[in-house]
Amino acid sequence: MASKLKGTKAGFILALFTLSLAAVLVLAACGASNRSQSGQASLSGSIQIDGSSTVYPITEAVAEEFMNIYPDVNITVGVSGTGGGFKRFTAGETDMSNASRPIKDEEAAKAEENNIEYIELPVAYDGITVVVNKQNDWVDRLTVEELKKIWSPGSKVTKWSDIRPGWPNEKINLYGPGTDSGTFEYFTEVINGEAKKSRSDYTASEDDNVLVQGVSGDRYALGYFGFAYYLENSDKVRAVAIDGGSGPVEPTMETINNGTYKPLARPVFIYVNKKSLERPEVKEFVKFYMENAPELVEEIGYVPMPDSVYQENLNKIN
Missing domain, CATH: 3.40.190.10 (Periplasmic binding protein-like II)
Known part of the structure; x- marks a missing residue:
C-alpha cells in the first residue's frame, strides 16, 4: 500500500511538472509572437x-x-x-x-x-581616381594643369604625345562619368575651373563599371571615377598619382583622409x-x-x- 501511494505521489509530481513546463513554453511562445508583431522585426x-x-x-x-x-x-x-x-x-x-x-x-x-x-x-570621403591601363608604362604622374589640358572644352589633346614629349604618338582614348554625375561635376569644377565644362568627345557612362571595362581593355585609355571602383578593380587598371602643387600623391585611404590627395578628395x-x-x-x-x-x-x-x-x-x- 505504501509503495502504491508513493508511486501515485511521484506520478502527480511528474504531471504537475509537465503542466508547468508546458505553461512556460506557451508564455515564451506568446512573448516571441508579440515581439515579432510589435517589435522592430515586424x-x-x-x-x-x-x-x-x-x-x-x-x-x-x-x-x-x-x-x-x-x-x-x-x-x-x-x-x-x-x-x-x-x-x-x-x-x-x-x-x-x-x-x-x-x-x-x-x-x-x-x-x-x-x-x-x-x-x-x-x-x-571619396577620392576621384584617375586611371590608366595596366600596360601603360609611361605615365607615372599627372599634374592638375595636365589634366586641365586633357579635359578642358576645346582641348587640342588627341595623342599622348600632345601631353608630354616622349610619350607615345598614339591616340588617347578617354573615359569618364556622364553629365548627370556628381563626380563629373566635381572633377570639372576643380580641374577645369567650372562645373560641367568639359570636352565632350569621350566615352561617357553613369555606370562606373563600364568605365573600368573601357580602360582595362585599351592600352591607350585614360579615365576617372570613384576610389572604391578603383580598389575593386585594381587588378585591371592602375591609379595615377596627381600633383596638385605639392608633388605627386597617389589616392589611398590615408591620403584621402588627411587631405593630401588634392584637389580630388571630397565628401x-x-x-x-x-x-x-x-x-x-x-x-x-x-x-x-x-x-x-x-x-x-x-x-x-x-x-x-x-x-x-x-x-x-x-x-x-x-
Missing part, C-alpha cells in the same frame, strides 16, 4: 533610393544588411547619377537620394516648390525626405545606416567620416 514596406553611382556601393551594402534583418522591407537603389537622382528626389518620387556633391540652389528651389523638406547627411552624401522619415521603416533604415556606416564604408573602400559626424547625423534624424 517592420515592412518599401524604400525608394536613387542617385550617385559613387555612393551606390555604400547604400547598397547597407540596404542588403538591413534587409537581412528586416526581410519584409524592400529597398530599391538606383544609379541614375547625382543629378538624375535629385530630379526624382525633388519631385517627391524617392525617399532618399545618393549624392557625390551637395545639392544645388536650383535643385533646392525645386524641392521647396514641391514642398519637399530634406536632411543632408554626409556619409564618407559624399545621402539626402533624406523628412516626410519619408515619418515612416518607421525609413527612419530605422537611416538610423541603421549611420550606426553601421563606419564599418561598411571602410569595407567597401571609402574613408569613413569621424564618429562625431555620424552621431550628429543621428541627432538630426531623431
Whole structure:
C-alpha cells in the first residue's frame, strides 16, 4: 500500500511538472509572437533610393544588411547619377537620394516648390581616381594643369604625345562619368575651373563599371571615377598619382583622409525626405545606416567620416 501511494505521489509530481513546463513554453511562445508583431522585426514596406553611382556601393551594402534583418522591407537603389537622382528626389518620387556633391540652389528651389523638406547627411570621403591601363608604362604622374589640358572644352589633346614629349604618338582614348554625375561635376569644377565644362568627345557612362571595362581593355585609355571602383578593380587598371602643387600623391585611404590627395578628395552624401522619415521603416533604415556606416564604408573602400559626424547625423534624424 505504501509503495502504491508513493508511486501515485511521484506520478502527480511528474504531471504537475509537465503542466508547468508546458505553461512556460506557451508564455515564451506568446512573448516571441508579440515581439515579432510589435517589435522592430515586424517592420515592412518599401524604400525608394536613387542617385550617385559613387555612393551606390555604400547604400547598397547597407540596404542588403538591413534587409537581412528586416526581410519584409524592400529597398530599391538606383544609379541614375547625382543629378538624375535629385530630379526624382525633388519631385517627391524617392525617399532618399545618393549624392557625390551637395545639392544645388536650383535643385533646392525645386524641392521647396514641391514642398519637399530634406536632411543632408554626409556619409564618407571619396577620392576621384584617375586611371590608366595596366600596360601603360609611361605615365607615372599627372599634374592638375595636365589634366586641365586633357579635359578642358576645346582641348587640342588627341595623342599622348600632345601631353608630354616622349610619350607615345598614339591616340588617347578617354573615359569618364556622364553629365548627370556628381563626380563629373566635381572633377570639372576643380580641374577645369567650372562645373560641367568639359570636352565632350569621350566615352561617357553613369555606370562606373563600364568605365573600368573601357580602360582595362585599351592600352591607350585614360579615365576617372570613384576610389572604391578603383580598389575593386585594381587588378585591371592602375591609379595615377596627381600633383596638385605639392608633388605627386597617389589616392589611398590615408591620403584621402588627411587631405593630401588634392584637389580630388571630397565628401559624399545621402539626402533624406523628412516626410519619408515619418515612416518607421525609413527612419530605422537611416538610423541603421549611420550606426553601421563606419564599418561598411571602410569595407567597401571609402574613408569613413569621424564618429562625431555620424552621431550628429543621428541627432538630426531623431
